[in-house]
Amino acid sequence: MSGGTARTAGAGADAGAGAGADAGTDAGTEQPPSGLDGPLVRAALVLALGAFVALLDTTVVGVALHGFGLRFGAGPAAVQWVVTAYLLAMSAVIPATGWAAGRFGAAACWTGSLAVFLAGSALCGAAWSLGSLVAFRALQGLGAGMLFPLMRILVVQAAGPQRMGRTMSLIAVPILVAPVAGPVLGGAVLHSLSWRWVFLLNVPVCLLAVVLSPLLLPNVRGPRPERLDAVGLVTVGAGLAAGMLGFGRLGTDGPVTGAVLPLLAAAALLAWHGVRARRRPDGAVIDFTLFRDRSFTASTAVGLLNSLGLYGAVVLVPLFFQQAGGYDPLAAGTIMVAQGAGAGVAVLLVGRVIDARSNPRALVLTGLALVAAALTAFATAGRAEPGPLLLGALFVQGVGLALAAAPVMVTLYHSLPPTAVAAATTANAVSQQLGAAVGTTVVALLVQHAAAGAAGAGAFRGAFWGALGFVALTAVPAAFLPAGRKEE
Structure with a gap:
C-alpha cells in the first residue's frame, strides 16, 4: 500500500501510546496493552473472511487444473494460463494499491476489490470455454491483487500499535489455514460436484464479505496523496x-x-x-527512501526470503505425499491438517506475546529453527507415509510458520511514521509477490532435478535440503529485526 494512507486516528493512537509509555516509565511500571474490543474483532473477522476466500480459491484451482484440461480438451500448457492470467493480473494491480487507498480510502478500495473478485468468481463458474475462463480469471486477479495489502493497511489503522500484534495474528489464521484446507475442499468438490463449483463456492462467502465490509470497516482517508x-x-x-x-x-x-x-x-x-x-x-509508486529504515529493510528481506523458503516448504510437502507416496490430492490435503493445527495454535498465542513487548527477533528466529527441524525430518525420511514422525514434523512446521510470519507483519512498521504505512505495505507486497514467484519456480526446478536421479521419497531429498538452505538464509536478515517494540 502506498504512501499517504495515514489514518488521522492512527497518528493519534501513536501519540497516545507514546504518552502512555512515558507515564509508565515515570511511574516505574509499564502500561499493559489494551484488549481487543468488539468493533476491532468484527473488523478483523471480516478482513479474515475476505482473505480466506481469496487464498482458498488459489489453492482449490491448483487442484482442479487437470479437470479443466479434461473438460475443455486442452493440454497442460494451455490450462496453465488459468493460473498465469490470475497471477499476472494480481501483479499488475498491486502497485496502485497505496495510491488508491490514499485517494479513496482503504475500506472503500477493499470493498471494491472484493466486489470485482466476486464478479470474477461468478463469471468463472459460468465460463463456456477455456478462453473465457482465462479471461474471467484475470478479472478475479484484478480484484484479489489489492486485497492483502489493503488488509494490512486496515489493520494498522484500526488496531494501533498497542493491539497490532494480536490483530495481525487473528487475520493470519486464514492465511496459514487456506493452503491446508484448499486441497481438501478442492478434492471433495471435484469428486462430488461439477468443476464450476470450484468458483461458485466463493460467491456466497464473497457476497457476505461485500455486504459486511462497509458496515464494519470505517473508511478513513489520509492526507491527499500525490x-x-x-x-x-x-x-x-x-x-x-x-x-x-x-x-x-x-x-x-x-x-x-x-x-x-x-x-x-x-x-x-x-x-x-x-x-x-x-x-x-x-509520489513514486515504490518509495525507495523507506529502505533507509533498518527495521523496514530487515522485515522486507525476511518476507522476501520467507516467500522463497517457507512457501517452498508449504508447496513441497503435499507434492511429497502425492508423488512419492501415491496419495490423491484429497488424502494429501487431509494429512496437511496437522500443519494447519500447529499454525492455528501458535498464531493465536504469538499476537499476545508481540503486544506484550516481546522480542520479535527471537520469535522469528525460533520459528525458522522449528521449520528447519521439520524440513530436516522430511529430508531424511525413508518413506512418504504420514507416520508419527512426519505428522509431528508437520505440526512443528505449522508452529514455526506462524512464529516466523506473524512478527514480521508488525516489525515492518516498527519505526515508520503513520503516513508511511501505505507506501511500506506496497513495497513489501511487491517484494513478496516476486518472492512467491521465485519460490514456486525454485521448488519446481528442485523437484525436477531430484526426480531425475532417484525414486520415491529420495526424489524429494534434494528439494527439501534446498528449502532448508533458504530457511537458513532467512535467518541473516532476521538477526537485524528489532529486539523489542519501539520506545515512544
Whole structure:
C-alpha cells in the first residue's frame, strides 16, 4: 500500500501510546496493552473472511487444473494460463494499491476489490470455454491483487500499535489455514460436484464479505496523496507481471528463451522505475527512501526470503505425499491438517506475546529453527507415509510458520511514521509477490532435478535440503529485526 494512507486516528493512537509509555516509565511500571474490543474483532473477522476466500480459491484451482484440461480438451500448457492470467493480473494491480487507498480510502478500495473478485468468481463458474475462463480469471486477479495489502493497511489503522500484534495474528489464521484446507475442499468438490463449483463456492462467502465490509470497516482517508505516477505504475506493474511470467516459464519444460525474455524485460522495467524514483521520490509508486529504515529493510528481506523458503516448504510437502507416496490430492490435503493445527495454535498465542513487548527477533528466529527441524525430518525420511514422525514434523512446521510470519507483519512498521504505512505495505507486497514467484519456480526446478536421479521419497531429498538452505538464509536478515517494540 502506498504512501499517504495515514489514518488521522492512527497518528493519534501513536501519540497516545507514546504518552502512555512515558507515564509508565515515570511511574516505574509499564502500561499493559489494551484488549481487543468488539468493533476491532468484527473488523478483523471480516478482513479474515475476505482473505480466506481469496487464498482458498488459489489453492482449490491448483487442484482442479487437470479437470479443466479434461473438460475443455486442452493440454497442460494451455490450462496453465488459468493460473498465469490470475497471477499476472494480481501483479499488475498491486502497485496502485497505496495510491488508491490514499485517494479513496482503504475500506472503500477493499470493498471494491472484493466486489470485482466476486464478479470474477461468478463469471468463472459460468465460463463456456477455456478462453473465457482465462479471461474471467484475470478479472478475479484484478480484484484479489489489492486485497492483502489493503488488509494490512486496515489493520494498522484500526488496531494501533498497542493491539497490532494480536490483530495481525487473528487475520493470519486464514492465511496459514487456506493452503491446508484448499486441497481438501478442492478434492471433495471435484469428486462430488461439477468443476464450476470450484468458483461458485466463493460467491456466497464473497457476497457476505461485500455486504459486511462497509458496515464494519470505517473508511478513513489520509492526507491527499500525490498525483498518480502513471509511468511508475506501468513500469512497476508491467515489470512485476513480466517477472511472474518469466519465473513461471522457468519452472516448466519449455524453451529457456521463453523465460529469459520476460525476465530481462522485468529487470529493465524495474530498474527504470528505480532510476526515476531516485530522481523524484515524491509520489513514486515504490518509495525507495523507506529502505533507509533498518527495521523496514530487515522485515522486507525476511518476507522476501520467507516467500522463497517457507512457501517452498508449504508447496513441497503435499507434492511429497502425492508423488512419492501415491496419495490423491484429497488424502494429501487431509494429512496437511496437522500443519494447519500447529499454525492455528501458535498464531493465536504469538499476537499476545508481540503486544506484550516481546522480542520479535527471537520469535522469528525460533520459528525458522522449528521449520528447519521439520524440513530436516522430511529430508531424511525413508518413506512418504504420514507416520508419527512426519505428522509431528508437520505440526512443528505449522508452529514455526506462524512464529516466523506473524512478527514480521508488525516489525515492518516498527519505526515508520503513520503516513508511511501505505507506501511500506506496497513495497513489501511487491517484494513478496516476486518472492512467491521465485519460490514456486525454485521448488519446481528442485523437484525436477531430484526426480531425475532417484525414486520415491529420495526424489524429494534434494528439494527439501534446498528449502532448508533458504530457511537458513532467512535467518541473516532476521538477526537485524528489532529486539523489542519501539520506545515512544
